[in-house]
Amino acid sequence: MGCFMKEVYGVIGGSEAYNLLRDGVFSLDRKFDVKTPFGDVRLFKVRKGNISIFFLSRHGEKRYSVIPSFVNYRANIYALKEVGVTRIFAWSGPGAMNLNLKIGEIVLPMDLIDETKRRDYTFFEKGGLGFIRSNPLFCEDLRSGVEEFFSKRGEKIRGNLVYVCTEGPRLETAAEIKKFKLFGGDLVGMTLSPEVFLARELEMCYCPICYITNYAEGVVKRDYSPSLLFGGMLEKNKFKLLRESVKSIVDAIFGAIEILNKRERICFCHRNMERYRLNGIIGEDWHTWF
Numbered sequence: 001m002g003c004f005m006k007e008v009y010g011v012i013g014g015s016e017a018y019n020l021l022r023d024g025v026f027s028l029d030r031k032f033d034v035k036t037p038f039g040d041v042r043l044f045k046v047r048k049g050n051i052s053i054f055f056l057s058r059h060g061e062k063r064y065s066v067i068p069s070f071v072n073y074r075a076n077i078y079a080l081k082e083v084g085v086t087r088i089f090a091w092s093g094p095g096a097m098n099l100n101l102k103i104g105e106i107v108l109p110m111d112l113i114d115e116t117k118r119r120d121y122t123f124f125e126k127g128g129l130g131f132i133r134s135n136p137l138f139c140e141d142l143r144s145g146v147e148e149f150f151s152k153r154g155e156k157i158r159g160n161l162v163y164v165c166t167e168g169p170r171l172e173t174a175a176e177i178k179k180f181k182l183f184g185g186d187l188v189g190m191t192l193s194p195e196v197f198l199a200r201e202l203e204m205c206y207c208p209i210c211y212i213t214n215y216a217e218g219v220v221k222r223d224y225s226p227s228l229l230f231g232g233m234l235e236k237n238k239f240k241l242l243r244e245s246v247k248s249i250v251d252a253i254f255g256a257i258e259i260l261n262k263r264e265r266i267c268f269c270h271r272n273m274e275r276y277r278l279n280g281i282i283g284e285d286w287h288t289w290f
């Protein structure tokens, strides 16, 4: 181990925390609530081997109680920053518009097209701050850690995909999916925006890892089954496969952290607001920024 700045890792995941604890993927040190100006947030401090991280269930503690359109993104990012997190891995299960992708496959988005309509996109509601460049959007340091984890296992994962973020809660129409494909989109989901933009405003690294849950509307033919999740777009026999994908993502995150802990940071995420700091517009304490 070198003597690099100690990074603190946070993970934003789906609502599988309890399953992952039950299955022994990681163990619980403690759970607690963090107060933020946007509401309270439940965090878990979890451990795997000698690596401990903060874990946040994006959709509430159990099951899928908060759907993506109503997630309190600002409270979540604020809470992670408040406990000292400097780098965030986030996982989500988008649909695939690209037929080369397989259900359960783990992939890394490279870029994002924001099609959301009514969310809180910034912490800087009162001032013209946060004029931050969005390319590269996702932390390249964290990405490379994940890629290295998989390549050490002899696996290569796709890392050049474009994620289209829709508002929901309804699923996309077939015509919308057609349009998004023309835009160059590969994945469609509802969670990464504004999460990534808010993390960048607070100078945190943010890297999503996705597992493909289904094919988007119109990409493959699926009968409409009102009694099933996603109206039958998610194949029933794939649930076990998807649970395995989530476990692999957690393994990959801890594996990537182990790799990243051994080398120096190369990304600029922690300097996103530097221009404002240098100009004396904001101070050292981020709490005073907005």
Ligand SMILES: [Zn+2]
Pocket: 139, 140, 141, 142, 204, 205, 206, 267, 268, 269, 270
């Ligand atoms: Zn970074």
